[in-house]
Amino acid sequence: MSIALLPEALRRVLEDLERFPGIGPKSAQRIAFNLLTESPAFLTKLQNDIGGLLGGISKCQNCGMLTDGNKCKICIDSMRDKSVFCVVESSLDIIAIERIGEYRGVYHVLGGLLSPLDRVGPEDIGISVLIDRIDADKPREIILALNPSTEGETTALYIKKIVIQSNPDVVITRLAQGLPTGAALEYADDLTISHAFSGRRTLSR
Ligand SMILES: [Zn+2]
DSSP states (O other): OOGGGSOHHHHHHHHHHTTSTTOOHHHHHHHHHHHHHSOHHHHHHHHHHHHTTTTTOEEOTTTOOEESSSSOTTTTOTTSEEEEEEEESSHHHHHHHHHHOOOOEEEEEOSSOOBGGGTBOGGGGTHHHHHHHHHHHOOSEEEEOOOSSHHHHHHHHHHHHHHHHHOTTOEEEEOOTTSOTTOOGGGSOHHHHHHHHHTOEEOOO
């Protein structure tokens, strides 16, 4: 189908949808044509819901998780063990880990992973924010739940090196290698994540 034949409003929606990862032209067409069959009430709701993303979402001032307040729901939960930090690449990784319901500590979201080739350095991913928090809160364990890619390994080793300089007694662990190399945590199945956590290995000491 040549989309030039379609009405302008529909073409614009197709272009918007194709920006998303995993959505090619065919998926975009399927979603857009489905939207056309939806009720005006639903389309208005969708419009409002997407509009709600504008200005309504920020990062937790404590851990960097997405939130609609100053602090995220995990940081304000008094039942969480504040002495265990789990360091992840993005808020999506927290959702994947929380889905299993076994981890009771808190998190820290980096702003990405170190990648010297792409000129992504420690300041670009907020390493100093993490170090400040560790120095202040003195956790007993830091779990590096970073993906097993080259960037994930580089970032884990860098964090370990910096953290033990000022916190020689903290236990630093890395998730077990159950995850396929390069696979994102957010796509791993529950059992794989559960095994990766229970089989985590110690990097420090
Ligand atoms: Zn938080």
